[in-house]
Amino acid sequence: MHIELRHLRTIRAIHEAGGLAKAADLLRITQSALSHQIKGLEEQVGMELFGRRTKPMRLSAAGLRLLRVADRVLPEIEALEVEFDNLRHGSAGRLHIAIECHACFEWLLPVLELFRHTWNDVDVDIRPGLAFSAIEALERETVDVVITSDPEDIPGITFAPLFDYSPLFVAAAGHPLADKPFIEPEDFLGETLLTYPVDRSRLDVFSMLLEPAGVEPAAIRRVELTEVILLLVASGRGVTVLPDWVLREVKFHSDYITRPITEKGLTRRMFAACRAEDTAKPFMAHFTRLARTEAVKLQRGRSGMTAAPSPILTASGGQGQTTP
Structure with a gap:
């Protein structure tokens, strides 16, 4: 048996319209074409699907079974058509x-x-x-x-x-480096550096500052969460380098100091x-x-004045860069 979607739509239309003429109008086909389609469907099924001598026209037991299938399948097909239409027009996707x-x-x-x-x-x-x-x-x-x-x-x-950012040095408020206007590679020699648990090549402090200068911190401690890194910094357990968007509140907090990296800063x-x-x-x-x-x-940050919008290139090129 070969059942097509048009057969299911026909069954549903006749059930809703109660007659061939109205069903043909709903389906936008001629009544003779609809009658021919019904005849072919009944030949496939091997039994009548409609009680033709009743008004309004009613489905037989076999027709009702087919209607139940139509009620399950057609809404899913119609929903799929809407999804595909949304995908084509860019209103849905992944x-x-x-x-x-x-x-x-x-x-x-x-x-x-x-x-x-x-x-x-x-x-x-x-x-x-x-x-x-x-x-x-x-x-x-x-x-x-x-x-x-x-x-x-x-x-x-x-x-x-997307945007430009600046990696910034962060230490506890009473740290000796708080007296410096900016931080240089040699300042990390005696420090415990708190970093995210990622490869050095993905950390700005190494790729942009320490490795080019041949400097190794006294110790490195890897910490998963930004909040814990800042907690350890505030308690004097180490120093860190974080991107400026992370430090929007830290800049105003009395427990911390933030300083640019190098005299010109890093971007x-x-x-x-x-x-x-x-x-x-x-x-x-x-x-x-x-x-x-x-x-x-x-x-x-909260003041709305601690950083200006960064100029963004209109082309997609640029120099190779490392992540914070």
Whole structure:
């Protein structure tokens, strides 16, 4: 037996209309074409599906069984058509994000909270476990966006600039280095450096400062959570280097001091990498806009004046950079 969707729609239309003429109008076909379709369907089933001598026209027991199938299947097909239409027009889809930046949760979660209010039909997820193979996961379509500060020249991958940030030194308020206007590599020689548990190549303090200078801290302590890092700093258990958006409240806290790294300071740029064909999707463009604006708000902190918006390149190039 070969049952098609048009057969299920026919059964439903006749049941709702109560006659062939009205059902044909609902289906937008001629009455003769509908009669021919019914005849062919009944030949497949091997029994009558309608009581033709009743008014309104009623389904037989076999017809009612087929109607139950139509009531289950057709709504799912119609919902699927709506989903596909939304996908074509960019109002639905998937936004699975991999982050190469351990501290990015601080600004990414507020961005996604705003994003979901507009794009409730977009499936959002964060995949932190893919940090060491994020770009490969993007190429395999395992994820849709990679948050990174290390842009590469990869065919089919676009790196959209988001915002500039500054890694800052943080120590307890009574620390001897509080007297210095800025921090130099040699200042870490006698210090316990508190870092996230990621490879050194992904930490700005190593890739941008200590390794080029050939300096090794007295000790390194790896800590998972930003809050715990700051707790240890405040209690004098070590010093740290964190991106400015993490320190929006710390700057005003009497337990801490923050200082720029080197006299000129350090500046990095964050990017959102995605597949080139996805850049035209409306929800992807909106996510990028939110990431640019909301992160800057965090950088400004509660005063709204502690940082200015960073100039963002309009092209996707840039120098290689490392994550905070």
